Amino acid sequence: MDEHFCPQCSRILALGRHGDFFAFLGLPRRLVIDQAQLERRFRDLSRQFHPDYFYNASPTERLASLERSSYLNDAYRALRNPISRIEHLLAIEGLPPAKSDEGTAKVPPSLLEEVFELNEQLDEIRESRESGADPAALRERLESARKPIDLKREEHEREVEALSARWDQQQAEGAASDRRATLDALRERLLERNYINNLLATIDREVASLEAQTRT
Amino acid sequence: MSGFSRTGAEDMGKVVGIDLGTTNSLVAYVHDGVPHVIRDGAGDALLPSVVSIGEDGTFYVGREAQRRLLTAPSRSVYSVKRFMGRGIDDVRDEAALLPFTVGGEPGGVVRIGLDDREFTPPEISAFVLRELKQRAEDHFREQGEFDFEVDRAVITVPAYFNDAQRTATRDAGRLAGLEVLRIVNEPTAASLAYGLDRRDRGIIAVYDLGGGTFDISILKVEDGVFQVLSTNGDTHLGGDDIDRRLVELVLREIDGSKERSAEEIQAIRKAVIAAKHDLTDADEAEIRVDTLGYRRRLTRGDFEQLIRPLVERTIHPVRQALADAGLEPSEVDEAVLVGGSTRVPLVRRIVSELFGRTPHSELNPDEVVALGAAVQADILISGRREMLLLDVTPLSLGIETMGGVVSKIILRNSTIPASGREMFTTGVDNQTSVDIHVLQGERELAADCRSLARFKLRGIPPMPAGLPRIEVRFQIDANGILSVAASELRTSIAQTIEVKPSYGLTDQEVERMLIESFEHAQADIDARLLIEARNEAETVIHATEKSLRRPDFAEIAAADLQPGEHERIESVLDALKQVMAGTDRDAIRDRTHDLNHATQHLAEVMMNRGVREALAGKNVKDV
Numbered sequence: 001m002d003e004h005f006c007p008q009c010s011r012i013l014a015l016g017r018h019g020d021f022f023a024f025l026g027l028p029r030r031l032v033i034d035q036a037q038l039e040r041r042f043r044d045l046s047r048q049f050h051p052d053y054f055y056n057a058s059p060t061e062r063l064a065s066l067e068r069s070s071y072l073n074d075a076y077r078a079l080r081n082p083i084s085r086i087e088h089l090l091a092i093e094g095l096p097p098a099k100s101d102e103g104t105a106k107v108p109p110s111l112l113e114e115v116f117e118l119n120e121q122l123d124e125i126r127e128s129r130e131s132g133a134d135p136a137a138l139r140e141r142l143e144s145a146r147k148p149i150d151l152k153r154e155e156h157e158r159e160v161e162a163l164s165a166r167w168d169q170q171q172a173e174g175a176a177s178d179r180r181a182t183l184d185a186l187r188e189r190l191l192e193r194n195y196i197n198n199l200l201a202t203i204d205r206e207v208a209s210l211e212a213q214t215r216t
Numbered sequence: 217m218s219g220f221s222r223t224g225a226e227d228m229g230k231v232v233g234i235d236l237g238t239t240n241s242l243v244a245y246v247h248d249g250v251p252h253v254i255r256d257g258a259g260d261a262l263l264p265s266v267v268s269i270g271e272d273g274t275f276y277v278g279r280e281a282q283r284r285l286l287t288a289p290s291r292s293v294y295s296v297k298r299f300m301g302r303g304i305d306d307v308r309d310e311a312a313l314l315p316f317t318v319g320g321e322p323g324g325v326v327r328i329g330l331d332d333r334e335f336t337p338p339e340i341s342a343f344v345l346r347e348l349k350q351r352a353e354d355h356f357r358e359q360g361e362f363d364f365e366v367d368r369a370v371i372t373v374p375a376y377f378n379d380a381q382r383t384a385t386r387d388a389g390r391l392a393g394l395e396v397l398r399i400v401n402e403p404t405a406a407s408l409a410y411g412l413d414r415r416d417r418g419i420i421a422v423y424d425l426g427g428g429t430f431d432i433s434i435l436k437v438e439d440g441v442f443q444v445l446s447t448n449g450d451t452h453l454g455g456d457d458i459d460r461r462l463v464e465l466v467l468r469e470i471d472g473s474k475e476r477s478a479e480e481i482q483a484i485r486k487a488v489i490a491a492k493h494d495l496t497d498a499d500e501a502e503i504r505v506d507t508l509g510y511r512r513r514l515t516r517g518d519f520e521q522l523i524r525p526l527v528e529r530t531i532h533p534v535r536q537a538l539a540d541a542g543l544e545p546s547e548v549d550e551a552v553l554v555g556g557s558t559r560v561p562l563v564r565r566i567v568s569e570l571f572g573r574t575p576h577s578e579l580n581p582d583e584v585v586a587l588g589a590a591v592q593a594d595i596l597i598s599g600r601r602e603m604l605l606l607d608v609t610p611l612s613l614g615i616e617t618m619g620g621v622v623s624k625i626i627l628r629n630s631t632i633p634a635s636g637r638e639m640f641t642t643g644v645d646n647q648t649s650v651d652i653h654v655l656q657g658e659r660e661l662a663a664d665c666r667s668l669a670r671f672k673l674r675g676i677p678p679m680p681a682g683l684p685r686i687e688v689r690f691q692i693d694a695n696g697i698l699s700v701a702a703s704e705l706r707t708s709i710a711q712t713i714e715v716k717p718s719y720g721l722t723d724q725e726v727e728r729m730l731i732e733s734f735e736h737a738q739a740d741i742d743a744r745l746l747i748e749a750r751n752e753a754e755t756v757i758h759a760t761e762k763s764l765r766r767p768d769f770a771e772i773a774a775a776d777l778q779p780g781e782h783e784r785i786e787s788v789l790d791a792l793k794q795v796m797a798g799t800d801r802d803a804i805r806d807r808t809h810d811l812n813h814a815t816q817h818l819a820e821v822m823m824n825r826g827v828r829e830a831l832a833g834k835n836v837k838d839v
Contacts, residue, residue: 043441047601051633051694055397055596066693070635077630 002026004048004068012049014060015067020092021075029092029171031085031164042076083193086164086186093183098190108192114148118199121145122206135210142210146203153196160189229367231397231597232352233405233589236341236371236385238297238454239427239556241265242586243348246594251409251587254355261583263351267343268292269330272747277347286486289315289478291330295456298428299326299337300388301380303719313460315478325719338388339729345371345392368395370593372585374429375401376449376610378656379668379698380719386697387726397596399695402426403433404607405588406554407442409579411603418549419445421538423567423575424585425530426555428454432534434541434548443606446540446629448533455492455557458523462488465522466503470510483507495519496559520562527566534570540629551575556582606631609692616653616662625690628658632692640686646678652688654698667719671700677707746801753796753808760789760815763822776821788814 002024005012022029025041047053049072054065078084090098107115122145125138167182233251235242240262244253253261260279268281269291276284285292293316299307304320304327311318317329327334349366356364371394373385382399389396403422410420417438424431431449435442466484467476476484487505494501495516503512538545551571557563558581567575579587595603608629614622615638625636640650650673657665676684685705692698703710763769764785773782792807 039438043439043443046441046606047604050604050606052398052596052604053599053601056599066633066691067635069694070633070691073631073634 004045012054012057012061012064012068014064015071018071021078021088022092024071024075025079027079029089030168031082031089032168033079033085035080038076038079042072045072082160082164083190086160086190089167090183090187090190095183095187098187098194108188108195111152111192111195114152115199118145118149118203122202125206129210129213135213138210139207142203142206146200149196149199149203153193153200156189156193156196160186160193163189229363229365230352230356230361231368231370231593232348232366233586233591233593234345234348234369234371235402235405235586235589236297236344236373236388237265237427237585238295238429238456239265240582241344241348242583243352244583244586244590245352246590249594251590251594253583253586254352256351263344263347264294265297265341265344266292266294267296267330267340269333273331275343277343285315285482286479289482290317292316293328293330293335293340295428296328296337296340298452298456299328300341301378301382301384301719302326302337306719313481315481336729338384338391338726341385341388342391345369345388345394349392349394367393368397368593368597370398370400370589370596371396372400372402372405372589374424374426374449374451375403375431375433375444375447375607376429376451377401377696378451378611378666379613379696380666381451382695382697386695390726391729396695398592399697400589400592400605401431401433401444401447401607401696402585403431403447403554404435404442404444404605405586405592406552406579406584407433407435407437407588408591408603408605409584409588410552410576411437411440411442419543419547421534421548421551421571422554423530423534423551423558424449424554425557425563426454427557428452428456430454430530430533432530432537434537434543440603441606442603443631444608444629445543446537447608447610448537448540449610450529450533453526453529454555457526458492458557458560459485459489461522461526462492462503462519466505466510466512469512470508480508484510492519492560496561516561523560523562527560527563530563531566531570545571548573553577554581554584607694607696608632609634609696611656611666612658613668613690613692613698614655614657614665615688616655620662621660622655622657622662622665626692630692632696633694634692636690638688638690640673640684640688641682642676642679642684643681645681647681648676648678649674650676650686654690654700668698673702675709676704677709679706742801746799746804749801749804749808750796753792753804753811756808756811756815757789757792757796760785760811760818763815763818772821772825776825777818781817785811785814785818 003013018024020029025038025045027033027038027041046069049065049068051062051065051069054062057065078088087098090096121141125141125145129135129138163182163186167179167186170179170182230245232254233244233246235244242253242261242263244251246252255261256263256278263278264282266278266281266285268276268284268288270276270288281292282294285294298310299318303323303325304311304318305322307318307326318326319329319334320327325336327336328340349369352366353364356366369389371385371389373382377385386396386399403424406424407420407422418436420435420437422431422433422435424433429449429451430453431447433447434445436445437443463481463484466488483505487503491501491503491514495514498516500513500515503514504510538548548571551567551573553564553567553575558567558575558577564575564577591603592605594600595605609626609632610628612624612628613626613636614624617623623638625638626634640652642650652671652673653662654668654671655662655665656668659665673686673688676686683706686702687705688700688702690698690700701710766772788807788810792804792811795803795807
């Protein structure tokens with residue numbers, strides 16, 4: 001757990017180089033967290049760091065307050081959301097970020113079937129739209145094309161939850177190699193998730209252009 | 217506990233909270249833990265945010281300036297908040313409808329012409345702030361306070377104000393001689409004022425529709441921490457727009473083709489505002505412009521039909537803010553109304569529909585923001601920790617990358633203070649500087665976002681292209697204002713950054729304006745003192761001449777004056793009249809004094825005569 005104030009003189013400490021949001025917030029390095037505890041820690045630390053309370057302090061302390069508050073806000077934002085929490089864990093465990101283009105470049109093997117199906121349907125819908133088909137009917141077809149992807153996403157979320165719980169378990173008692181395998185699996189899931197989100201965004205764009213066409 | 221407890225030797229003056237509004241501005245302070253709005257001599261809390269310049273160069277602020285909107289519209293500026301931190305290209309359309317001159321170079325800040333001088337919006341706002349500062353100081357002096365000087369303030373801005381608009385507001389404070397402790401968002405300030413009474417937990421939605429801006433903020437309150445979850449809004453939507461619709465209605469009906477003078481437009485504007493206010497309680501009102509012989513009845517139904525599209529423009533931002541907070545409307549525990557325009561019944565109905573509950577309006581919607589600003593000021597100087605406000609940045613911050621695409625560095629609705637960093641490198645061998653374009657907004661392309669500033673990173677050590685690793689750090693402080701620092705990581709050399717704000721003033725410009733405003737302030741005082749000296753001189757001249765011109769003066773002089781006394785009075789009188797033609801204030805005062813002195817005996821003689829005459833005309837019985 002991080003020290004935020006000098007133990008001798010109780011002055012706020014300069015932030016320096018930092019990396020671990022869990023340690024900063026005084027929380028165990030776990031993926032399944034107690035949301036209420038996170039909120040409480042965030043509020044408590046805000047009450048200790050916030051620039052409001054350093055208005056009369058020395059410039060050094062004011063800067064430390066500003067940097068520590070900013071960092072606290074970053075930490076809270078990252079840990080509040082389960083996905084960004086995993087991203088942060090991967091980073092501090094030394095894995096490359098899952099945000100890169102690698103997720104969108106090639107289709108993840110587990111999604112091949114869905115992607116093939118969807119692309120085929122989207123092509124057909126676009127063609128019908130250009131040849132002036134009834135927008136309401138096309139809208140329905142888009143909705144039904146979306147269903148399998150939505151299902152996939154739900155299934156995917158359950159997998160992420162299960163993996164997160166497994167990592168917590170291994171972190172408490174497991175061997176380093178098991179933990180690493182789970183982290184790799186989590187990273188794979190995040191890449192897939194990016195891909196699924198892109199697919200859903202593509203469908204949304206189709207819906208939007210359909211609506212724009214209906215209006216004119 | 218006093219709001220002005222001393223926590224350091226440098227705390228000498230008073231601290232206030234200021235709501236610098238589009239239409240009206242207010243000042244408030246905390247006494248014994250309770251915020252109070254400071255009223256003027258006439259009991260008014262609202263200071264109209266209007267500045268006017270007289271023919272003699274005298275500045276008028278507030279009510280008097282507002283009156284002058286009718287008589288000297290081209291010399292009077294209102295709603296200047298709409299121009300804060302903006303460029304002429306942003307405001308050209310609405311500027312065309314305004315009676316005062318709005319100019320400026322393309323790509324630069326707006327400049328407002330008053331008489332033969334030009335002012336930036338922060339300079340105009342500084343007049344309003346100075347007036348509020350004066351009002352507060354008068355109040356503290358009357359209270360018998362020894363340290364009555366007001367030197368620091370918390371000033372509020374719409375939550376949806378961007379960096380340039382916030383910086384312009386801070387500049388206005390500096391120009392008015394105030395250290396701006398904090399720029400606070402208006403809806404958040406309002407929630408502090410409301411939260412004073414009930415410090416329990418829950419989700420609050422603050423709907424703030426003012427004179428020129430609309431804000432929606434969703435807050436979570438727990439353990440005295442007021443945490444903003446999301447904010448949204450429109451910095452160009454408010455009561456002004458309602459007024460404009462009504463003015464356009466009248467113009468269409470009286471003869472749309474005819475060009476109307478600024479005086480006529482202002483007369484119409486005043487009449488429609490009065491009708492709008494009447495329609496808060498009445499079902500029907502009259503728009504009456506006597507100078508144009510125009511009268512019209514306006515039902516609330518007509519009014520609502522006319523303004524409904526405007527009010528409905530607030531719906532989308534509310535939905536977006538709720539979505540960003542991850543909440544359904546039903547999860548909002550309390551909706552709070554802020555801003556004068558929330559008095560409009562249609563606005564209240566729409567807010568009730570949006571949240572499925574009757575909104576709160578116990579506190580005066582005009583005053584609640586200033587009260588909250590005072591509470592925040594008190595928190596800052598007293599160090600009390602029962603309450604803490606955690607606000608967010610309303611717009612994402614990014615930089616322009618290849619192909620004019622924006623790369624986001626700090627996302628909207630991030631709690632502030634917030635920081636972000638981005639790596640840069642060079643594209644050419646031995647390149648020693650890099651240009652960086654900072655933008656604010658949600659769109660993908662730089663051209664669609666707000667340009668905040670262009671930075672030039674200098675002093676990069678010469679290296680092959682792509683080798684330098686320059687880290688640029690962006691810091692948004694608790695005011696929502698950005699600062700930037702950079703260093704080259706391989707050599708650890710800190711880079712100097714040259715900032716060119718796109719729609720703001722550089723520090724040097726603010727400094728120059730400060731000096732100018734002192735010079736002008738001196739000139740303004742000089743002008744006023746000269747007028748006073750002349751007035752006094754004229755009074756004495758008039759009284760003297762009145763005596764000298766009496767038909768019986770020769771008789772009086774022979775009887776009561778000393779030899780040569782009449783001649784002496786005449787010569788001193790001539791001397792005073794001579795200096796009256798010039799502008800030497802001291803000479804006028806000296807000669808006035810001489811004349812007063814020279815006529816002292818004459819005045820006594822006249823008075824005695826007057827008494828004798830009065831007595832002579834009456835019976836002894838009546839005395």
